[in-house]
Amino acid sequence: MKKILAVIMVMMLAIGLAGCAPKEKEANAAAPAPESTNEAAAPAPEAAPEKLVIKVGTDDAYPPFEYHEEATNELIGFDVDFAKALAEEMGVEIEYVPTAWDGIFNGVNTGQYDMIISCVSITPDRIEGFGMTNPYLSNGxxxxxxxxxxxxxxxxxxxxxxxxxxxxxxxxxxxxxxxxxxxxxxxxxxxxxxxxxxxxxxxxxxxxxxxxxxxxxxxxxxxxxxxxTSGLLSNEPIGICMAKENTELLEKVNAGIKALQDSGKMTEISQKWFSADFATNIDAEIKVIE
CATH class of the missing domain: 3.40.190.10 (Periplasmic binding protein-like II)
Structure with a gap:
């Protein structure tokens, strides 16, 4: 009798356990998946577009236009301040290419640099052979x-x-x-x-x-x-020189020069270096000796 009772109890226990298994599976299936602790990565900010780099030929031993400050060897001068202001106005970067004056015009024609900012007098020959901007400084x-x-x-x-x-x-x-x-x-x-x-x-x-x-x-x-000890022997206002065919750059540079003149920035730079305003009311009539 005890054996029969024991067998019955074992059978009932097995049935009970079998009935529990599907419910566990259902409970597990119904349970929501654990949330991820990592939030989706934010999109990386877009990189700022690189500025156009314009190479500039300059005779860096021509004070006060462009020369190296003795203590630091930093390139300074009227043309350096002017070029910085022009680059900011145009939204470009300037890269200087120091060049001896006697070869500076060959360099712009052979593409070593895009333009010359180095106290370049505007003359009929240079107007004919190169792209010359409107004047930015009086000179003679x-x-x-x-x-x-x-x-x-x-x-x-x-x-x-x-x-x-x-x-x-x-x-x-x-x-x-x-x-x-x-x-x-x-x-x-x-x-x-x-x-x-x-x-x-x-x-x-x-x-x-x-x-x-x-x-x-x-x-x-x-x-x-x-x-x-003399008066002006000639009238040779200063401009920027570039290759004759570079008409698009010439147009943009002329617009930049005008903006700096209209804002008073050119007068400010002239006063800094010459203690006088040679950058406005420029006599553009060319009178050279040749």
Whole structure:
């Protein structure tokens, strides 16, 4: 009897366990899947578009337009401040390519850089051979005399004198024209304007033919050594030079120059470097000596 009862109890227990299994599975199936603890990653912010880089050829030994500050070797000057303002106005980046002046125009024609910002006088020859912007600064050639020497006020007074110029500048071209016309000039050509002023200060030459703005800068920094002693011998306003076919860039740069002039930024930069405003009311009539 006890055996029969035990068998019955075992059978009932097995039936009970079998009945529980499907319910467990159903409960497990009905249970919601655990939520993920990781939130969906936010989309990465879009990278800012890269600015167009414009390569600029410059003679970096031509103060006060572009030269290296002695203590830091930083490139500074009127043209450097102007180029920064122009780049900001146009939304581009500037990359400088230091280039000796006597080869600077070849570089823009061969594509070494996109344009020249380096106190480039606007002349008929350059207008014909290159793309020249509207002027951004007044300029002309003057005679600089040693402060303790004879003060030359005209070309005639250079007859029989030692005169220095920077090679391949409009002052160099003008000096050769004076010689061809009969003025007996002993001409010294220097690779940089800094060398010319050092020679004048040292006494190896007696005069310099140079851009009026450059002469003014040297006199302001060393009035005991130099004087501008003539009026303007020419009228050669300054512009930016680029390859003739680069008309789209020329148009954009001209628009940028006008915007800087209209905003007063050009006047501000001129006042900083020359203590005068040479950047507005520019006489655009070209009068060169060649």
């Amino acid at each position: 050639i003057v005679i600089v005399s040693a402060a303790d020497g004879e003060q030359a006020t005209s070309i005639d007074q250079l007859d029989g004198k030692k005169v220095g110029v920077q090679l391949e500048t409009t002052a160099d071209i003008a000096a050769k024209k004076f010689i061809a016309d009969g003025t007996d000039i002993s001409l010294s050509q220097f690779d940089s304007v800094m060398e010319a002023f050092a020679a004048l200060k040292g006494g190896s030459i007696e005069y310099i033919l140079v851009d009026s703005s450059v002469g003014g800068f040297y006199i302001s920094t060393d009035p005991e050594s130099f004087n501008i």
